[in-house]
Structure formats: structure tokens, C-alpha cells
Amino acid sequence: MKSTKTLAVSTMALMTALMLSHGAYAAGVDTDGDGIPDASEILLGTDQANPDTDGDSINDLKDTAPVSLADPIAQTGAPAPFAIKEALVENNYDYAAKKDAPDHLELLVTNSTTTEIKDFSLFLTVKDAEGGPTETYFKVLTGFTVPASGEARIHLDDASLPGHFRDNPNGIYHTTQTAKVMTFELAAAGFAPVSIDVNKDKGGAEAAD
Ligand SMILES: [Ca+2]
Numbered sequence: 256m257k258s259t260k261t262l263a264v265s266t267m268a269l270m271t272a273l274m275l276s277h278g279a280y281a282a283g284v285d286t287d288g289d290g291i292p293d294a295s296e297i298l299l300g301t302d303q304a305n306p307d308t309d310g311d312s313i314n315d316l317k318d319t320a321p322v323s324l325a326d327p328i329a330q331t332g333a334p335a336p337f338a339i340k341e342a343l344v345e346n347n348y349d350y351a352a353k354k355d356a357p358d359h360l361e362l363l364v365t366n367s368t369t370t371e372i373k374d375f376s377l378f379l380t381v382k383d384a385e386g387g388p389t390e391t392y393f394k395v396l397t398g399f400t401v402p403a404s405g406e407a408r409i410h411l412d413d414a415s416l417p418g419h420f421r422d423n424p425n426g427i428y429h430t431t432q433t434a435k436v437m438t439f440e441l442a443a444a445g446f447a448p449v450s451i452d453v454n455k456d457k458g459g460a461e462a463a464d
């Protein structure tokens with residue numbers, strides 16, 4: 256009898272803990288203040304730390320397609336004096352720490368002129384190559400510059416370091432295992448954009464191996 260009572264008490268404590276944690280979500284822990292609770296954003300595939308996941312200036316709650324927008328980058332302008340030398344979608348390497356880095360999207364951008372280039376923006380397409388959905392994102396790369404006759408790296412991940420920009424952790428790149436085709440279209444003010452396609456093999460974005 257005693258053990259049954261102990262079990263009953265433990266079960267009650269567990270249920271109470273579950274109800275409290277569920278209550279916290281129900282009460283609407285909304286980190287980014289867009290009107291959608293964090294737990295719901297994870298289920299919906301939007302970013303709980305970004306009120307406008309796709310970058311179209313429409314709040315996630317009001318956006319009827321919160322991870323999709325038409326390409327806002329103008330295709331006109333002078334030929335780009337910069338190039339995407341390398342685009343990584345997995346098997347990243349941390350040169351500063353000299354070790355493998357968790358998989359993320361990364362571009363190496365080169366500048367063939369003798370002046371710094373700035374005011375970059377990026378339109379990213381993540382297409383499921385096995386018939387699933389396509390997501391698109393627009394990002395203004397505030398603070399990112401490429402030095403004269405030099406190169407610089409853009410990282411799309413969680414980091415707040417220079418050259419690092421927020422990526423949707425609940426997007427298909429992170430949450431599904433299917434093969435993908437990623438298209439990076441990079442623009443800088445006054446220049447026509449450059450773009451590159453990169454295939455990602457079947458298998459999810461994973462920690463460094
Ligand atoms: Ca939210």
C-alpha cells in the first residue's frame with residue numbers, strides 16, 4: 256500500500272509539473288514579441304527569435320506565407336565587382352579555433368576592386384530536391400563589408416559575432432533530412448547581384464563530426 260501511495264504522489268507531482276510547463280506556453284512565452292508563442296513557432300516552422308522570419312517586413316503573425324517571399328533584389332546595375340568564391344551548406348570549419356564547426360550556411364565573398372564594398376543583402380532559396388516545400392528568405396547584411404582586394408565570410412547561424420547573421424532554426428534546412436538545392440543571391444548597393452546554386456546531400460544539418 257505504501258509503495259502505491261508513493262507512486263500516486265509522484266504521479267501527481269509529475270502531472271503538476273507538466274501542467275505548469277504547459278501553462279507557461281499557454282500563457283504565451285513570446286520571445287520575439289510577434290504575437291506567436293515560442294512553442295507554436297517551433298511547430299509552424301518560423302523563428303521564435305525573429306518577428307519577421309522571411310524578411311519581407313510582414314510580422315510572422317500577419318504573414319500568410321511567413322517563410323516565403325518574392326525576390327526583392329533588383330536584377331539591374333553595374334556588373335558586380337565581387338564574387339562568391341565558396342558556398343558551404345555543411346562540413347564547415349572554424350579557422351580561428353582550427354576545428355570542425357557545426358553545419359551552417361556560409362559564403363566566402365571576394366572583392367576585386369581597390370575600395371571596400373558594403374551594403375550587402377542576400378536572398379536565400381532552400382528548395383527540397385525530393386518534392387517537398389521551398390523556403391525563401393531575405394536578409395539585409397548590416398555591418399558586413401568586404402575589404403579592398405580582399406575577402407570576407409558570411410555565416411548564417413545563431414551567432415552574434417561580426418559576419419554572422421540569424422538563420423531560422425525551424426526551417427527545412429535544419430528540420431528535414433531530404434536533399435536540398437540552396438540558391439544564394441548576393442547583392443550590394445548599385446550592383447547587379449551574383450548567385451550560386453549548391454546541392455546539399457540527403458541528411459540533416461548536424462553537429463560537427
Ligand atoms: Ca513569437
Ligand SMILES: [Ca+2]
Nearest residue numbers: 302305306315
Ligand atoms: Ca517569430
Ligand SMILES: [Ca+2]
Nearest residue numbers: 307311313318
Ligand atoms: Ca514576414
